[in-house]
Amino acid sequence: MVSFLNQLKSQANAIQEQTRAHDNEKDECTKLTEGAARTAWLYLAELVKQLDVIEPDGPALTLDGKTPWPRMKMVNFRIDSRKKILRDKEVFDYIAMSWQIVPHEGENLNGSVSANFPPEMKRIEDRLFFGFVKHDKVDVRDPEKNTLKEFRFDYKTQARAGVTVTANHDESRLDFRLANLQGFQISTPSYSASEIQAPLLDELAKLILGQASRFV
Numbered sequence: 001m002v003s004f005l006n007q008l009k010s011q012a013n014a015i016q017e018q019t020r021a022h023d024n025e026k027d028e029c030t031k032l033t034e035g036a037a038r039t040a041w042l043y044l045a046e047l048v049k050q051l052d053v054i055e056p057d058g059p060a061l062t063l064d065g066k067t068p069w070p071r072m073k074m075v076n077f078r079i080d081s082r083k084k085i086l087r088d089k090e091v092f093d094y095i096a097m098s099w100q101i102v103p104h105e106g107e108n109l110n111g112s113v114s115a116n117f118p119p120e121m122k123r124i125e126d127r128l129f130f131g132f133v134k135h136d137k138v139d140v141r142d143p144e145k146n147t148l149k150e151f152r153f154d155y156k157t158q159a160r161a162g163v164t165v166t167a168n169h170d171e172s173r174l175d176f177r178l179a180n181l182q183g184f185q186i187s188t189p190s191y192s193a194s195e196i197q198a199p200l201l202d203e204l205a206k207l208i209l210g211q212a213s214r215f216v
Contacts, residue, residue: 029169030087037196059161061131063133072104113155114153127184132159137153161181174196178216
């Protein structure tokens with residue numbers, strides 16, 4: 001007859017085996033994710049160097065869908081990364097690539113758009129927020145009745161854009177946040193660590209440059 005103590009030992013051994021298997025799986029996920037993050041870092045760091053020299057054309061921008069900005073270009077490319085400690089190891093937390101979108105010729109221009117319906121106003125405010133566009137919000141009132149007619153947004157034609165890559169080590173994937181690559185909008189695709197290779201990152205570079213791309 002198996003003693004009660006031996007039963008407990010068997011139960012404890014089974015739990016330890018499960019824990020070791022789980023830890024090994026997490027370690028493998030971390031290893032794959034770190035390899036993918038390093039691949040992304042090296043690619044984007046080299047991309048930044050080239051684009052900072054080229055100063056490519058920027059996307060077509062508009063805050064209200066009716067008032068186009070002038071022809072824009074992308075300048076001041078930067079890249080940074082942050083590390084964190086995960087299970088006693090230093091790993092990538094995120095990679096951030098950013099740049100400015102400015103007029104192709106001359107200084108930043110002054111512009112204004114107006115809205116008098118809440119949905120339209122929210123779209124404009126979201127785009128101002130996404131693009132880090134400097135602006136003032138002005139109440140426009142009827143001069144005789146002093147009632148609110150509309151809101152006017154006075155802005156400068158300069159915006160920011162970028163790519164943020166966050167490493168998800170437990171699920172062995174990289175999460176991307178793409179800000180203002182094709183107008184004022186945010187998209188958040190994710191790819192498994194095994195997919196992070198030069199062909200996929202080439203598609204990201206094409207997307208940044210406004211070319212046909214299969215990245216998203």
